[in-house]
Amino acid sequence: DADVTQTPRNRITKTGKRIMLECSQTKGHDRMYWYRQDPGLGLRLIYYSFDVKDINKGEISDGYSVSRQAQAKFSLSLESAIPNQTALYFCATSDKSGLANTGELFFGEGSRLTVL
């Protein structure tokens, strides 16, 4: 089983609908992230969390919200989806970077969202 699991993997929805993407991890990492991938652009950070109930905005947080109620779970919500939120969404985890580890990201397999 994957260490970082995202559900759903694919979703088609309509403008105005509320959508939740869920991420769970078995790596025991404190840090979790949501990124968005668009063609021709690098991965962009939406939100991140360093601990339960810790929430921090990334570079493109408008139109999104997140929830971190448990160490292993980090969910991303689109309250009212719009077509330009059509993208591939990645959840990732990391351990705190420092002498003992590199701070590398461990990614889920992505959730492809299409908003019509």
Add this chain to the structure above:
Amino acid sequence: ILNVEQSPQSLHVQEGDSTNFTCSFPSSNFYALHWYRWETAKSPEALFVMTLNGDEKKKGRISATLNTKEGYSYLYIKGSQPEDSATYLCASKALFGNEKLTFGTGTRLTIIP
């Protein structure tokens, strides 16, 4: 350099040939440089995380170098194999950047059998 830039955007290489590509990043307030390999329909996976100027890292046929003073890193693949076909992403992290990684757009490598 204000953003992370990767070149070329795409590359076709004959099986068995060696290749390399570049990642340019802001050199001021540099903290770390990450390389990831992303195969289609899979998760990006970390190849290297590098922090020290002049650092070189190697994993099998893949190696990377880092120049933090001029803000670039090279990724080398020796004796390319079909399984090396993937998009290679680099990302830099700055000091005081709240742990934010800035990603480049990637180099898409296709190995021609």
